[in-house]
Amino acid sequence: MAATDTPAKDPAAAAAPAAAPAPAPAPRRTPGKGLRWLRRNLVTLAGLATLAYLILPNAVVMVFSFNKPNGRFNYQWTRFSTDAWTDPCGVADMCGSLALSLEIAVWATVGATALGTMIAFALARYRFRARASVNTLIFLPMAMPEVVMAASLATLFLNMGIQFGFWTILIAHIMFCLSFVVTAVKARVMSMDPRLEQAAQDLYATPVQTFLRITLPIAAPGIAAGALLSFALSFDDFIITNFNAGSTVTFPMFVWGSAQRGTPVQINVIGTAMFLVAVLCVLVGQLAGKRRKRS
């Protein structure tokens, strides 16, 4: 059956009927070329397949934001409808949880970026005794499963009698975003040419001027990367929030709850909208960068 279906792909099968009469090299070269092309592009094809695996769920989320499901769950395609897009906040409590998540993410980003940048500068610029232990303390939260951090922090809050809610979530988010900011900023500051600052000082810049006009602008991409990462991590965090939120509901908590009660289509609308806005921002940023380079 395989021989009749795909004679061209199988070199042995293709060669067999054409063995005696036809000019021998021609049929042999065609599959050979295909094979060679396949071998040359194997990595590309495998990479693109992986990319498809990564993108597929986003495509499904997008398509199902136009669904009108029969039951409470939006897992099966029923029929096309734009109802959810015209009424994105039509589900009780969802937009409230979204606003709360954004608020927490903004404050967590501000806190973690400020504290993390300070630590990064200390580590990149100064030699001091506790360096090794500080490095370990920064590394450990990234090497710790979230459940462990979540459960232990919640135990502490519980035993200290602290009410779970906005503040406990914010404290936890700053805690786990901090290390990522330090890593991002430290890498940038370390790779900076120290002669630039020396040059500024040679030109009679005060330490404050040097910091504001030389050091900070060079470190800015690292700080921005750390801040963006913090925002994304905080906004999307579920495990640590689940343990430390009490009855407060952030957007991921809302999605988690709806996975048990019934998933409204509006969840997909929010997911798709965030995806599109982010991609748009990146594209605009890229274009702006290109134009600046050209001019």
Add this chain to the structure above:
Amino acid sequence: MTATATPAPPGPQPRTEPAAPPLRKTPARKRLIPYWLLLPGILWLVVFFAAPLVYQASTSLQTGSLEDGFKVTWHLATYWDALAEYWPQFVRSVAYAAVATVLCLLLGYPLAYLIALKAGRWRNVLMILVIAPFFTSFLIRTLAWKTILADGGPVVGALNALHVLDVTSALGITEGHRVLATPLAVVCGLTYNFLPFMVLPLYTSLERIDPRLHEAAGDLYARPVTTFRRVTFPLSMPGVVAGTLLTFIPAAGDYINAELLGSTDQKMIGNVIQSQFLRVLDYPTAAALSFILMAAILAMVTLYIRKSGTEDLV
């Protein structure tokens, strides 16, 4: 400590500085700068990260109930009972996380290689496509797998038509003619969720390799496979090590994929900790389990970093 350090710098400094500037290379005020920079952030980590871990260790040794309160009684049996009851979930967590990590490496390496070395002017577009999925909440994306792997869906239909599911059922990674609520679904979800954490460090280390090294290998008559095996792959080792750690650690502690895509037979240790803490309210057991998980992962990570010989990760 801070209280004693605060009054010190303004006191002796004005006297020593004009008297003997060459003796002291840096004035005390300057020497304290790094400590002031570190103080708030490190304090935050000590109070809200390190102290809770210690506190949790003491909680795991407590006995009592929610009504009467918990007391430290050095009740080590909690650990023993927890291990005796939940060792299958521990083994499952490590196994699922290990398989997902290997799959991430196998799937992620070609993609990272493609972006770093072959994409040319498409590099930025591909990079955006790798990062973009992050912007949709990962819980929503994980729920999308419920649709993709649904019983009557095209994926399960195709796998059934090709008799793949018969093979996987025989191997025990699926059950009957479905994928959802089987180990395959959970591992697939774990692999999907942590794949970007593998691709990004791999990309960083591949991109850093000097392209002239590849050319040199080619000039010395190395076949592409040999170039990869002897030049490219060894030089990408830091990315491989970082990537495997970044996927294995969160995957081992994850409970979202097991909850959303698995059944009760696929519960991982994270599920147990979560339900002990948030539903059963048995804090000592939850603390003991999470302490064991932490110790196990730290031990594995330390061993792995030693073995792979890249200790400059920190």
